[in-house]
Structure formats: C-alpha cells, structure tokens
Amino acid sequence: MRLLAFTTRTAKEILRDPLTVLFGLGFPIVLILLLSAIQANVPVSLFEIDSLTPGITVFGLSFMTLFSATLIAKDRETALMQRLYTTPLKATDFILGYVLPIIPIAVVQCIICYVVAILLGLEITATILYAVFMIIPSSLFFIALGLLFGSIFNVKQVGGICGALLTNLTAWLSGVWFDLELVGGVFKKIAYALPFVHAVELERAVLAGNYQNIFPHIWWVLGYTLGAVILATVFFLRQMKRK
Amino acid sequence: MDAIKTVGLTKNYKDLIAVNNLNLEVKQGELFSLLGINGAGKTTTIKMLSCLTTPTDGDAYLNNKSIIHAVSEVKKIIGVSPQETAVAPNLSVTENLELMCGIHGFSKEKKREKIAELTEQFDLSSIHKKKAGKLSGGWQRRLSIAMALISEPEILFLDEPTLGLDVIARSELWDTIRLLKGKITIILTTHYMEEAEALSDRIGIMKGGKLLVVGSAEELKKQAETDKFEDAFVKIVKEETR
Numbered sequence: 001m002r003l004l005a006f007t008t009r010t011a012k013e014i015l016r017d018p019l020t021v022l023f024g025l026g027f028p029i030v031l032i033l034l035l036s037a038i039q040a041n042v043p044v045s046l047f048e049i050d051s052l053t054p055g056i057t058v059f060g061l062s063f064m065t066l067f068s069a070t071l072i073a074k075d076r077e078t079a080l081m082q083r084l085y086t087t088p089l090k091a092t093d094f095i096l097g098y099v100l101p102i103i104p105i106a107v108v109q110c111i112i113c114y115v116v117a118i119l120l121g122l123e124i125t126a127t128i129l130y131a132v133f134m135i136i137p138s139s140l141f142f143i144a145l146g147l148l149f150g151s152i153f154n155v156k157q158v159g160g161i162c163g164a165l166l167t168n169l170t171a172w173l174s175g176v177w178f179d180l181e182l183v184g185g186v187f188k189k190i191a192y193a194l195p196f197v198h199a200v201e202l203e204r205a206v207l208a209g210n211y212q213n214i215f216p217h218i219w220w221v222l223g224y225t226l227g228a229v230i231l232a233t234v235f236f237l238r239q240m241k242r243k
Numbered sequence: 244m245d246a247i248k249t250v251g252l253t254k255n256y257k258d259l260i261a262v263n264n265l266n267l268e269v270k271q272g273e274l275f276s277l278l279g280i281n282g283a284g285k286t287t288t289i290k291m292l293s294c295l296t297t298p299t300d301g302d303a304y305l306n307n308k309s310i311i312h313a314v315s316e317v318k319k320i321i322g323v324s325p326q327e328t329a330v331a332p333n334l335s336v337t338e339n340l341e342l343m344c345g346i347h348g349f350s351k352e353k354k355r356e357k358i359a360e361l362t363e364q365f366d367l368s369s370i371h372k373k374k375a376g377k378l379s380g381g382w383q384r385r386l387s388i389a390m391a392l393i394s395e396p397e398i399l400f401l402d403e404p405t406l407g408l409d410v411i412a413r414s415e416l417w418d419t420i421r422l423l424k425g426k427i428t429i430i431l432t433t434h435y436m437e438e439a440e441a442l443s444d445r446i447g448i449m450k451g452g453k454l455l456v457v458g459s460a461e462e463l464k465k466q467a468e469t470d471k472f473e474d475a476f477v478k479i480v481k482e483e484t485r
Contacts, residue, residue: 006342
C-alpha cells in the first residue's frame, strides 16, 4: 500500500513533465525517422531498420536515467523528502518507488520505437515481443544509474551528467551511430568493456531471432545491472542517512 | 502526562554544538513554541524529535517512545510540516492528500473520509484539482499542514509555518493553528514574536544550542520586566550574551 502510493506519485511526477514526453518518447522517434531517411538516400547497413531500431531502443533508455536522476535530485533538494522521511516509508519503499514505475515507461518507449519501425518497413514477427521483453534488464541498468546519480548529484549536475554526458556516451559507445570495428583499437576495447554496446547487440540478436548470439552480451548487461543496482542502493541509503 | 520529554538531548556537527544538553517537557495538548535567533538550534531540535537526525547524546521520549530505540513507533504518532513547503508539485491538492493517506496505509473508505475532512477544515475545496506547484505560498503552506495532519498525529511539528507569507495568509494560518490547539500537541518554531505570543501556551527561548528560559509569554515578559514580548526576547537573549 505504502509502496503503491509512492510509485503512483513517482509515475505521475515523471509523466506530467512535458520534457519527458518530448525527449523520452519524441526524440527516439525523430532519430528513427531521420536515420531511416539517410538510409533511404545513402544505404548504410548499420541504419537498416532491423539493425537501427534495437540501437535506438537502447539509446532511448539513457533518458530513463535522466528522468529518474532528475526526480530524485529534485526531491532531495525539497522539503518533501524531509517530510516523507518522517513517515513510516522504509528505505526499500523509496528505492522500489523510484525504480518500478520507470520500467513500464521504458517498455512503452521501446514499443513506440518498434511501432514506428513497423510503419517504416520492419517485418512483424514474434521476435519483436521478445525484444521488448529483453529491454527490461537494460532498462533496469539505466534506471539504477539514475538512482545512483540522483543520490549523488544536484539537479544542475544531473542535467549535465545524464542529459549530456551519458546520452553521448551511450550514443558513441553503443555502436548505434557508427561501426565500432571501423574505429577499433582502444576505443573499441573501452566500448566492449562497457554495457552499452552489449545491450544493443543483445537486442539485435533477439530481434533477429539469433538466440545463441545473445551470449555473452546478456552476461555483460546483467552484470552491469547488478553492479548499478547495488551501487545505487548503497549511495541512496547513504544520502538518506545523511539527510 | 508529558507528550515530549527530552533528556540531555545533544547534537554535534564536527566542532559545532547545535543543541546542547536540552532538557524539556511539553504537556499533552500544549502548543509549545521554540524561539531563537538563527543558529539557535530550533530546527535541529525538531529534526531530532522527528527522527530525521540522530542525537549525538541524550534521548527524547514522544508519548513515552524513544526517538533512538523506537523510531518506527515515533514516526506513527508524529506529523511534520517542514520549514520549506513540502508538497509534490506535479500532483493536485487532492492527490497530495491521497499520497499521504497511501503512505500511512489508509483503507479506501478512511482515505475518502480523511480527505473530505481536511479539505473542509483547511478550505481547500476551491483548489482541490489545482497542481500544488501552481498554488500561492499561503495555499501551499496550508496544504503542507493538512498533509502533516493526515495521519492523525498525536504530536505535530510546525517549523516556521508562516515564513514568507503575507499578513492575510499568516492570519488565516493562525486561525487554522488555533483550531488544532488542545486537540494535539504542537511544537512550533518561529522568528515572529507576535506569532509565538498569540498562539503559544508556553515558549522556550534557545540560543547557541541551549535552552535559556521556558514560560508563558506573560511569565517571560514579567521576568524581563517589560510589557512587550519582543523586548523581553531581546533582553533575555542579550543578557545571556553578556
């Protein structure tokens, strides 16, 4: 009951922010349309709809980090959090209350991307449903990052780190915009040591129905997700105690 | 019976002693004001009593429940209206009240009853659909106090409830606080002398983390040998400095 009240509030706060709709749902659609238009004129295999869409669905998750981090940082700066800390809400209620409502938002964003992709020619197959389902571990990673950043940084810093740095890192190091093989070297090694490219490869494998190819990417994603959830929990509890 | 009893309550922040060996008793149903200049320790005292920060030393008992050993029990019997307005800005007035009902685990029926009761008590019906973030300062404060009362607290903490409000909004909020007097125990901090004098049963004056004096407004004026409460406050604080 307590948790439901707090998750409802989190969902309403996020969904009633017009920037959420604009960036979270609108921006990935614009990217799919734009890159598909480029692909139509200058064919690049990377931008073919069945390769591009999984990448955009992962890239779009970076906005989930921005939403959750901004809300948490904002809450920490207001007296509302102080009030809520004096209620029977427990630490687990706070953590789950921030994380759980953003998962469906991420899933809806993913579904919208695939609907647009279908309109642009993506073949309708059952693998789309599996791809939507398999976005959940990656979305949990990005949401946990939001909990972590929101627990450490203030609203202004969150805007810079999540709004600019993370979205760019996700874009560059995920192999969505350019083939990492073409860059190679240290850049490629760094990219493959981080989860972004693995999340994209995982989605591409699921969408293509090549389930044996989800390995080892799924382990990278799950490992980073677990690490992010643990770190986020530790830092959230630390700031809660300090408050 | 005492609603609040502090025993050697102390809070240190590194080298700073924010609250120093506070021994205080507040009776049930009493409206007790804590006065003091900035940095006197009023807000830190409220934060300790509302379990937001742990004392460095000593303890306090709220209706016989320790703020150190029975935090969950204490949280069930208190309501807090913090210094800054504590509302969820993108939720409507009613949704803010619903949030607090949900957090306190009310049934649907009790939620409906409680929201209707507080909406009427705080005259919120004309703005119940408005987003809290769009309300004026006075309305936000009123909503903030209504939210603190949702859980039917036995003890209510009002930390500078009228700070930044215009004269009319302040007067209306005073009326609201007067309605609560006697029904629950209220701890009020304020910088406004006339507010403390008008509303309080007893007043405690703090300085540098210490409680200097406790008494009714009349007793404190008598002690300071003056007719004006503000003069009494200034005299008591300045005498302590010397």
